[in-house]
Amino acid sequence: MKLYKFIAPALLLGTMFGFSSCNNEEDDIFDGSAAQRLEEYKKQYASDFTSNGGKWLMEYFSNEEERGYAFVVTFNSNGSVKVSGQNIWMDDMFKTDESLWSIIADNGPVLSFNTYNEVLHLFSTPENIVGPNAPINPDTEKDINEQGTGHGGDYEFVILGLSDDGNTMHLTGKKTLHDIYMRKLDSTADDREILGAYSYAEKTTFNVLFPNMFITDMNDGEQYEVSGGVNGIFNMWPKNGDPVVQTVTMCALVGPDGIRFRKPVGIENAENTDSIVVENFVRQSDGKYVCTYNDQNLVLDCIGLGNIFNMTKYVWHIEENAAGGKFAQILSKIATESKSKMKVNFRGFNIEYDATSKKYALNFRRSGSTSPHYMYCEETVVDDGESVKFNVSTTDVNNNGNLLLQRVSSVGDFIQLFNASDFEFEVGSRFAPSRIKMVSKTNPEDYLNVTLQ
Numbered sequence: 001m002k003l004y005k006f007i008a009p010a011l012l013l014g015t016m017f018g019f020s021s022c023n024n025e026e027d028d029i030f031d032g033s034a035a036q037r038l039e040e041y042k043k044q045y046a047s048d049f050t051s052n053g054g055k056w057l058m059e060y061f062s063n064e065e066e067r068g069y070a071f072v073v074t075f076n077s078n079g080s081v082k083v084s085g086q087n088i089w090m091d092d093m094f095k096t097d098e099s100l101w102s103i104i105a106d107n108g109p110v111l112s113f114n115t116y117n118e119v120l121h122l123f124s125t126p127e128n129i130v131g132p133n134a135p136i137n138p139d140t141e142k143d144i145n146e147q148g149t150g151h152g153g154d155y156e157f158v159i160l161g162l163s164d165d166g167n168t169m170h171l172t173g174k175k176t177l178h179d180i181y182m183r184k185l186d187s188t189a190d191d192r193e194i195l196g197a198y199s200y201a202e203k204t205t206f207n208v209l210f211p212n213m214f215i216t217d218m219n220d221g222e223q224y225e226v227s228g229g230v231n232g233i234f235n236m237w238p239k240n241g242d243p244v245v246q247t248v249t250m251c252a253l254v255g256p257d258g259i260r261f262r263k264p265v266g267i268e269n270a271e272n273t274d275s276i277v278v279e280n281f282v283r284q285s286d287g288k289y290v291c292t293y294n295d296q297n298l299v300l301d302c303i304g305l306g307n308i309f310n311m312t313k314y315v316w317h318i319e320e321n322a323a324g325g326k327f328a329q330i331l332s333k334i335a336t337e338s339k340s341k342m343k344v345n346f347r348g349f350n351i352e353y354d355a356t357s358k359k360y361a362l363n364f365r366r367s368g369s370t371s372p373h374y375m376y377c378e379e380t381v382v383d384d385g386e387s388v389k390f391n392v393s394t395t396d397v398n399n400n401g402n403l404l405l406q407r408v409s410s411v412g413d414f415i416q417l418f419n420a421s422d423f424e425f426e427v428g429s430r431f432a433p434s435r436i437k438m439v440s441k442t443n444p445e446d447y448l449n450v451t452l453q
Contacts, residue, residue: 042103049075053187062123062153067232068253070198072191084191085119123153197256207432218297241270258282287430304385305425312353315453320348325446333410373400387424
């Protein structure tokens, strides 16, 4: 992630930068005619685009209904430009193409990609969108014909200005008027690695299995519910409000360091007396997202890892060979004892919900059988939804569970340690936790790894 340290500041709100009409402008520009001033601006912006290697990250939105896309654009002073991309319309494969660019005059300076570029012009070509990700009419389940519009994106952008530090160029689509930001990159940055990080974030940050999230206003405690994110589209409404009337929807670019919405979006509170406005969330070291736009202090988070973990519709598998400390020792004993006394291979445990009994259960998994060996349990979410404590019974069991406890005594040892442990979670993603490390609070060397089945 060290490679992307220069991107993190770029994910802050574009409007926080003090944009100047032109960087390093000279006073005597204004002594000339409008045409002369425009020519000077064109020269200056051309110099800005190509300076220090000419490499920029472009945050691009083609229309109001699609996620944002990241491109790496490298401008050369000879008029050529290389555009690299990696997204679903390229089958998530890294692709780069070279074409021409220029600064043209059109009621102001305009950045024009004026010859066809396979990566960028894909979004402005007025052709029907085809392929496995092509939009489908939900009523007819047939392809939507976009002939004449395509994605509806731009290839020419009005230049609004360069930030005072020279690191952010603010553009707007000439046709769509969408705000487009370009962030200066180090000339040695690797296009493939940068876009690979965006692709990975796009695919792993959010999960359709865990759609529920919250924005908390840390200034007054007001909460707003959030759903979506998997396809770059977010739905947001006040927690105690009316989701039918008060939901706002906005597309976004999800990256390795944060989330940028296509434009600032306001969400009214339940009483319609005040609102929050979000445009950018910056990813924190703990996996949460923070927005400080206009002196706000907003935190985007999941509903709590403990709450995610004990949802009735999911099965979590305790990996038999991925544990530490006392848990690893006991699981090894269970494997040995299962082999000698039951003639089966131990396959770990599942923590699952038994719909028949309407109870959670610890289910012993073994080779050669899919029959459940249930030892029923209770789960308690503690510490503001961040951890879970279990109470597995050795008496409230089904017939297979009872037989197991009689024949494999180390299962009882596991249950005793399991019940005695207060677990906290370590995850790669708070919003899409397909694998969780459950760590004992009293001894971090004692842990279990569980995976979503």
